[in-house]
Structure formats: C-alpha cells, structure tokens
Amino acid sequence: MAITPLIDPGQIGDAGVDLRLGPDFVVTRRATAVAAFDPARVDEIGQRIRDYQDYLRRPPGSAFYLHPGQFAIARSLEYLTLPEDVSAQVAGRSSWGRLGLVIQTAPLIQPGFRGTITLELANVGTVPIVLYVGLRVAQVMFFDVTRSEEGAKRGAQRRRRWRGGRWRHGS
Numbered sequence: 001m002a003i004t005p006l007i008d009p010g011q012i013g014d015a016g017v018d019l020r021l022g023p024d025f026v027v028t029r030r031a032t033a034v035a036a037f038d039p040a041r042v043d044e045i046g047q048r049i050r051d052y053q054d055y056l057r058r059p060p061g062s063a064f065y066l067h068p069g070q071f072a073i074a075r076s077l078e079y080l081t082l083p084e085d086v087s088a089q090v091a092g093r094s095s096w097g098r099l100g101l102v103i104q105t106a107p108l109i110q111p112g113f114r115g116t117i118t119l120e121l122a123n124v125g126t127v128p129i130v131l132y133v134g135l136r137v138a139q140v141m142f143f144d145v146t147r148s149e150e151g152a153k154r155g156a157q158r159r160r161r162w163r164g165g166r167w168r169h170g171s
Contacts, residue, residue, distance in 0.1 A: 001081065015139075019138040024075055025055070027071075028052055029053065063132055065128050065131075066121055067123060068126050069123065070123050071122045076119060076138065077116075078116065081113075087143050089108060093136065099125060100126070101129050102122040104120040
C-alpha cells in the first residue's frame with residue numbers, strides 16, 4: 001500500500017489517514033435558463049454537464065470559496081495505491097459537517113485501486129465556506145479483504161478496461 005505525498009505525520013491516525021484537498025475543482029454553475037440534467041436523455045447529458053460546469057485549478061495553499069447551495073467536485077491531493085488484499089472507505093471529516101459542508105465520495109475503494117479520490121463537495125449551510133488547497137477534508141480507513149482467485153482476476157480485468165476517465169468498450 002502506498003499513499004503519496006504524506007507531508008505531515010499527523011495525517012496518520014489510529015483508524016485511518018487524513019486526505020487533503022487537491023488543486024483541481026469542477027464547479028457546477030447555477031442555471032440561468034430552464035435546464036435540467038436528465039440521465040434518461042443519454043445523447044444530451046454529456047453536453048448539458050459541460051454547459052454548466054467549469055474546471056478550476058488553484059495553487060497550493062490558495063482559497064476556494066464554496067457558496068451556499070453550491071456543488072463542486074474535487075480530488076484528494078494524495079494518490080493511493082492499494083494491494084489486492086486491502087479495500088478502503090472514505091468519509092468526510094465531521095468538523096466540516098458541523099459547518100454545513102457535506103463531503104461525499106464513492107465510499108468503497110476496491111482492492112487494487114490506484115489514483116486520487118474524488119470528493120463531492122456541497123455547501124448545505126447558509127454562509128460561504130472557505131477551503132484551502134492542502135487542507136485536510138476527508139479520511140480513509142483500510143480493511144483486509146479475503147478474495148477468491150476468480151474475484152481477484154475479475155478486478156484486474158476491470159482495471160485494465162478503465163482508461164482516462166472512461167471505460168473502454170468491447171474489452
């Protein structure tokens with residue numbers, strides 16, 4: 001298992017490791033016209049998403065303001081590599097929840113995962129929340145996994161099909 005970069009030994013706790021906010025954000029703009037994301041309209045959803053989202057990159061230590069009702073996707077600063085016999089779960093830190101920041105992820109990380117963790121950020125409070133690149137926002141906990149040989153093979157095949165943010169079809 002590897003987690004990089006781990007700059008502060010204080011990130012490592014008894015039950016897990018704190019994850020920091022990375023520099024990349026995808027922010028959903030407020031709709032100014034009649035618009036909706038309709039997943040049933042597969043031919044339009046990709047364009048609709050691009051029409052209402054902006055990509056931002058912030059330098060280390062810089063501020064990112066998440067306004068009430070605003071949603072953004074970010075990623076962890078840390079890159080994780082899990083062996084085939086370890087899975088993990090990610091959760092937002094409760095101190096942020098008390099301020100109205102909901103941090104959601106795809107909570108289960110499969111054995112053999114390699115990459116940064118996607119963080120879904122939503123301000124459900126009534127005042128803006130200032131986040132900083134490099135700030136601890138989530139925590140990851142690890143679990144031993146016992147897998148059959150067939151299950152490990154399926155996981156490896158699935159990872160080979162995933163490329164550049166999309167599935168390769170026909171594999």
